[in-house]
Amino acid sequence: MKSYDSKELDVKVGLEIHQQLATQHKLFCKCPTLQSAEVSPGSLFSRRLRPSRSEIGEIDPAARFEFAKNRTIKYHGRLDSVCLVEADEEPPHSLNEEALEIGLLVALSLGSHIVDEIHIMRKIVIDGSNTGGFQRTVLIARGGELKIGRHSIKIQDISIEEDAARLLNESDELREFELDRLCTPLIEISTEPMSCTPEEVKDVALAIGRLLRSTKRVARGIGTIRQDVNISVAGGPVVEVKGVQQIELIEKILNYEVSRQLALKKLANELAKRDITELKLGPIIDLTNCFHSTNSTLIKKILGSSKEIKGIRVNRFKGLFNFESESGFRLGRELAEMARFHGLGGIFHSDELPQYGISEHEVQTVRKTLHTEEHDAFFLAAGDPKVLVFALNALQERLQLVVIGAPAETRATTPDGTTKYMRPKPGAARMYPETDLLPIEIQQTLLSKLKRSVPQPWEKQLANYSSRYGLSPTQAQKIFDSEDASLFEEIARLTAIAPSIVAATITETMKDLSRRGLNMERLSSAIIIELFTSLDKGLFAKEAISEILAVIGNGKANDIGEAISLLQLHQLETGELQQILEDVFSKNIGIVQDKREAAFSILMGMIMAKSRGRADGALVSTLLKKKLTEFLATSDQVRR
Amino acid sequence: MELPGYRGRSQQLLRSSNVAVGDLVQVRVRNNAYKGTLLPRYEYADDHHIAIKLANGYNIGISTNNIVLVKRIRSGKAPRLVQTPLSSIDNKLPRIAVISTGGTIASRIDYRTGGVVPAVSAADLHSLMPELNNEVRVESEEILNISSENVRPKHWTLMAQTVEKQVATGMNGVVITHGTDTMGYSAAALSFALLGVPIPVIFVGSQRSSDRPSSDANLNLVGAARVASQASFSGVYVAMHIGLGDDLLAVHLGTRTRKNHTSRRDAFQSVNSEIAATVKDKLIEENKLRLPRRGSASDFQARSKFDDRVALVKYYPALDPDLFEFLIQRRIKGIIIEGTGLGHISADLHKAIKTAIDSGIVVGMTSQCLWGRVRMTVYDTGRDLLKIGVIPLEDMLAETALVKMMWVLGNYKRPEEIVSTLVDNLAGEITLRSPLRVGSK
Known part of the structure; x- marks a missing residue:
């Protein structure tokens, strides 16, 4: 990908990483942090949000526009994961201590200055994604740095905040949200503006992601980590691009946004050339x-x-x-x-x-x-x-802003890596204290306790990982960066299967199946665990892994048991295997006589093909080797 | 130098640094520095942190133990409330008075300090309810600014007299903004004090603070203003949400409503009565309660005296008979008992109650069941209590009975008149018929 020269164009990029925390409860209530991809049937309640009174007199076009549209917001949710707090019908309970601890751990590992007394704030958002019309957020630390190779990235702020509700669909009159995700604890880490290439920005995002995962207390899976990117070109205003879910998109978005801002800058220059410092517009x-x-x-x-x-x-x-x-x-x-x-x-x-x-x-x-x-x-x-x-x-x-180039605003990402207008950039005025909760003093005793459990640096954890599981460094990194690291660890704990086989399945086989267009949602963690426990019991041979997952993925079987019988994969008894071996051997006796020991790999392939994954390769190899040695010895004797 | 909320160490530090709340300050700590606006300290906060608002909007507290230096960068400007100019309102529109007494409904937050300031000017109210600009002319009057748990009977008198005055100026209706905790009591009190009021008087509050975009305040306030200006009925009511959606408003009879939830926006319910009316958008739909109609202002007079020498005693299994002895000593004139079931109280207490009645105290019985009517002829206990002279108060809410007792004692002197007024239905507080279905029950 052709990319811009960050030095020449004076491009500054700041990252904001949002990562869901793996806490038991939500941030301000005792609801479990459950999430499903489903939509709850029926809506629980509907709302109309309006710019809160405090905002009257201030210009917040987005808020006023939302209100002018007279849009109703409908909320869906499950009674077991939504309570009156998410509905904003009950004051928030105390801040989730588990979430605070995780946040402090991250702050400590970045060497940040931890705030002495934290104040819970409300950030006004009236698009309906928060039932109350605000998102609760609390700044817990400032500063700190992250070393990536030779570079050192400066951290700006670390906050703990509540996640928003999931948008289901919207029209001019109605917006519908699912509430399960609302109030799930998030950590937000923002970096100081960096002057580096898109690729380096991507590396920073990756490194922060790894740091977070190294605590082992963050959520994994799609949508659990999101990044916002703040971009300015040539000292221009900062444009905030929200909701980059895939790290791979960061480079594309940066390139798009820089070229967009440059184009607007050029237009501004053109206006300057025409001597237009202020655009004059007629009335409507x-x-x-x-x-x-x-x-x-x-x-x-x-x-x-x-x-x-x-x-x-x-x-x-x-x-x-x-x-x-x-x-x-x-x-x-x-x-x-x-x-x-x-x-x-x-x-x-x-x-x-x-x-x-x-x-x-x-x-x-x-x-x-x-x-x-x-x-x-x-x-x-x-x-x-x-x-x-x-x-x-x-x-x-x-239009009046064209004279300055790209104006400060919040933009959304599109799946193809471009950006589109979302809303004006919120200012500090949209933040006011959560009047229902008192500030919290961070106790030194808590910090000393947490200092003892600061996670090891990522590189060290990776080295341990690869030696503990006998994985190659590349394989260890793949697993460590994947969403399925905890699944891998669980399988390694539950079974005696070689971890490299598990790792290969989780990373390569799954990727391959996904490429083949199979329904990956059918291949849940539970299925993968069952796959390996069954393999561990010897119910099938490891060669059949891909085939089993394929029939579950394409809906022909619903679980491992069904897949095994469908594919007739029951592991062959040694007797049956011996029979296939004898059969292949006698039909190909010419090859044996011709190639002698070198016939091994040919026969091995034939036997494996014939047993269609129902035979354990190691066992076949032992039996075949024995057979071959015996046969050659006898035939040599005969010849002599 | 203004340092609200600061005391002890933090106050000393700020004083010696010569800075005031609202100043932009630099706070240097051992190996770091913060820049922000010095905030007031909230009440009951400790004395060893100072609070600042950073440029990104976050507030943080910095421990005085870590502070090396506090330096003023720039003096703060005093906060100024942006007054929305009152756009020209058609003077043919109906006039309503919005009387504010406190509570969060008609207040707004000051971003800079996080404190709540009242917003009661007519211009403020119009800007809060732009949808009303073509419907009513609002005039506002602030008579109190207190939390509703601090409202006392003397405040009911003030409220009633203010309404009386507004009626005389020819208002089409009155809205009273009130904290929700005791709004039921105040509504009941004004139902009696304003008997025969010729216009609608609508109490309104909000359960979810008006500083949040999801506040119920606006629907409640807009609906209350509509009822006050447009309803064809008169009398005292409470207007609050039905359900959690922001679309439907209940107009409860002032004598029949109660706050039945600590936080939900639909906390108010009518007990033993239908809701008087509902409001959906501009449509006011009246239930068949035969509400009084609007009338002429000329002959209306409030009777706003309350005698607060009255007690409400909720029966509980360990209730000490000496409590009644104490009440007699305190020269209490009326007692409302919130008894069990059909109107009972343990036989161990009957003697104490008899003493109270014999000493001239009026004792009325309600039920802690909330729903249903007291009927004291069914069991021995009830019969005994009747014989002692306890007055059964039918299906009246205990809180309403208490308020009515204060009003009756404040306005009637002869014992037989007191008793007959107490059991007479004056403002919908008593019905003699119990329909099969009432509201949600």
């Missing part, structure tokens, strides 16, 4: 009448659904909506994204019109109505009267 003007006899099917459709069309003049902006950077980025796209965020279908701008069936005549009428001069541009949008003005105001505000 209704243009519905300009289209009363339109032939555009698109416009007809819009007007047919009782929507209005309004537009805004942009002074001296001609050609700049289509201003394109080398990377193919255009401002038009950025604005369309913003329009969609605010509930509109998109925008039309003067650089692309006439088009979409809109005639030159109509464009002229619009120009006249908006009073544009020769070098002026305009854009228009259609929508429900309720949201249209609000959205256009937001677009106006956004």
